[in-house]
Amino acid sequence: MLQLVENAKSTPNKIAIVEKDNSFTFQELFDRSKEIATFLLKDKSDLSEAPVAFMVSPGFEYVATQWGIWRAGGIAVPLCIIYPLPSLQYVIEDTGANIILVGEEYEEILKTYKSDPSKTFATVAQITNSKEADLPEIEKSRGAMILYTSGTTSLPKGVLTTHSNIESQISTLVKAWEWSSDDYILEILPLHHVHGIINVLCCALWSGATVEFLNQFSAKEVFNIFLQGKLNVFMAVPTIYFKLIAEWEKLTEEEQNELHQAMSNFRLMISGSAALPVSVMEKWKEISGHYLLERYGMTEIGMAVSNPYNGERRAGHIGQPLPRVELRTVDEEGIEVKAGEPGEIQIKSPSVFKEYWGKPEATAKSFTADGWFKTGDIAVLEDGYYRILGRDSIDIIKSGGYKISALEIEEVLRKYPQIKDCGVVGITNEEWGELVVAALVADEEFDTDQLNIWMRERMPAYKTPRKYIFIPDLPRNAMGKVTKNELKKLF
Template sequence: MLRLIENAKRFATKCAIVDQSDSYSFRDLLDRSEVIALHLLQGKEDLGQMRIAFMIAPGFDYVAVQWGIWRAGGIAVPLCVTYPLPSLQYVVEDTVAEMIICGPEYEDILSPFSMMPNIRFTRMSGLSKNESGNLPEIENQRGAMILYTSGTTSLPKGVLTTHANIEAQVSTLVDAWQWSSSDYTLSILPLHHVHGIINVNSCALWSGATVQFLPNFDAKKVFEIFMEGKVNVFMAVPTIYFKLIAYYENLSQTEQMKVTEKLKKFRLMVSGSAALPVSVMEKWHGISGHYLLERYGMTEIGMAISNPYEGTRRAGYIGMPLKGVEVRLCDEADRVIPSDQPGEIQVRGGNVFKEYWGKPEATAKAFTSDGWFKTGDIAVVEDGYFKILGRDSVDIIKSGGYKISALEIEEVLRKYPGVKDCGVIGIPDEEWGELVAAALVTEKNIDLSVLNAWIRERMPAYKTPRKYLLVKDLPRNAMGKVTKNELKKLF
């Protein structure tokens, strides 16, 4: 049987989930997910890896539906609650989903699917009826979930993970970050993404910890929850830490001291899904007393590299390979290179996904002949710690024969007075191949010639931007990551 479910039985009476409506024990979660599983089966012995899309608000019902799909033998396809209809339709059609489960908040946007004869449209309210029957035994190698990549270079691809993949991803993090049943975490990340589903919810529930849901990010509400003193593990993306810092800086000195006192009692704070600016890490350390644990992962592999739970967390570095995960750096011909030279991160292990759903050519292209997954991210190793230089397609700028890290330039630009945030890209140029260009979000008007002179004192001339653009905000995806291809269009 699924280990996540088996573990839950050991913590039956303990609080598993707190959401806006109530608090629920692990027994409540087991009972509700069983009712849902039996309803989905409707007398069948096994759903046989049927794809079931679901759009449920973050909270108890979301987890119960996800577990119910797994326990009935289906493949869970969580839909992003902020997507427009065409994007939802793409996911439903691409997975050939035979069923959609819909929460009351999303009935309007999903209503077109209720008219389709080949899709069983089920409202959350219809999943309460007790059905009789037995649940199937689920083998670990079966498909469990399809999550979609952000699609920065082409249409999003469905990443199929098995139950064995999920168990490897979760158990590795539980061990590395020392999760226990005494932990209490806040779930605020989108639940169509590996960060929220695996790192937060699944790790906590696997360990018998409590998950409190906050469906929509609100800095004031986050600090109110922190002040209650229950949360001791917190995971977020750099954008969220940036917003929390901005809110904190507007509090009175007395309120700031109270917040800092609470935050210092946390056990663990993690940042991921996008590069963490060193400036944000340093500011948060001043506020909370914690150096954020930065780690590295993606939809296809869960987490692969992490700064240590105990030991030095190096700002600007993603850390060392997690136990049980093999990592190497390779050149463009997939040859292993010395780790102190820039190379592509390649990963192998039980955490690595099975395939891109319905895309055998893309799957084959993503792996080397000897089974290593090619991440497309370029890194070097310094003193044993991996440092991301960027993503080959968007963060590595090839200009005048040099390979330049956009992330390195961004880090320097953020230190300039008045620059709140920035995004650096390469734009096509006949002479240079690509020109370094920077979009800046500023607090006030700044003199770009003064900025340019300033940055040239801190970086070699070939790395400094040739073009600047002042923008109100940077285009981002649902996880807060800057979408560089959208940024390029602004130039």
């Protein structure tokens, strides 16, 4: 049996999940996931690594569905609950998922698949099964999950991790960050990203800890939960810390003191998915008593580098390689650079993904001949701590904890009737890390509010540009390539 599921059997009566006013034990999670696994198998003995797409709100049923897919021998493909239909269709069709499980509230958006005879479509709430069934033994080398990440190409790639990869990612963090069954964490991060799934959800459940879900982010509600005194671990992206600080500044001195006391009792607070401005780090230390632990990872590698749990946490630095992670920084010729010199981070670890789903050429390109994964991130080693300098490709924008492909946005913008050409870049922004902005080439200026409405029907809101400018033509080099550093200057 999978180690994550096996661990649940050791604390059957402990609360695993808190969702609104309901709580669920590890035994209930174990039983419900078996029910879903039995439904998925029907008359089969094993799903044999068939991809299963699921669109379920964060909470008990999400976890039970994910575990059920794994226990039936399938590959879990979590769908983002706020994506528009075209983005969801891309993932479903790219993975070739013939089984789709949904929460009732998402039945309407995916109704096109309900009438598709080639698909098995079911709402999770309707899955009830009392019959006993033997579940397959799952080899750790099998595919376990496909998460999508935007790369330097215009279309997202599916990152396939095995059960062995996932167990390595979890166990590494459990040890490094000293997780235990006494921990209690708030889950506010998206569950189609490694940060929310692995760092928060799976690490907590592996350790026998409790996860409380807050599906609709509200800074005020987060602080209300802090004041209840149950939490002792918190993880978020810089954008969330920025919003919490803004909320804090609205409070009375008495309310601030009460919150400071509650937060000082936490054992760990972490920031990741984007660079944390030093000013935000220092302000959070002032209001919470905690110097945030910054770490570094990607969908393809899980977490690879972290500031220490015990020891100096250095602002503006991602820290040191985690156990069982080999890291090197190399120049453009692939030659290892010395400390103090910038180079691309390359990683070897049991946590590194297996392949890009259905894209053998992209997989081959992302590894060196001797097996190092090329992250594309440039870093420098300073006095034993790594500091990220940026991407090797300006076409990746890091905004609000997301990595966003500028090329993907440009492809959509160019389909708008009045746009002749466009260039998308990220500009520095304290709240978001980088702000997505677009320069448009058109015969005449037009209402960009209407353009935004059109864009949000075709891609997630966080990818939609926040600012537009009109220019006569895009700046280009002698080879005709758009010079995006010049484009940034126009903003």
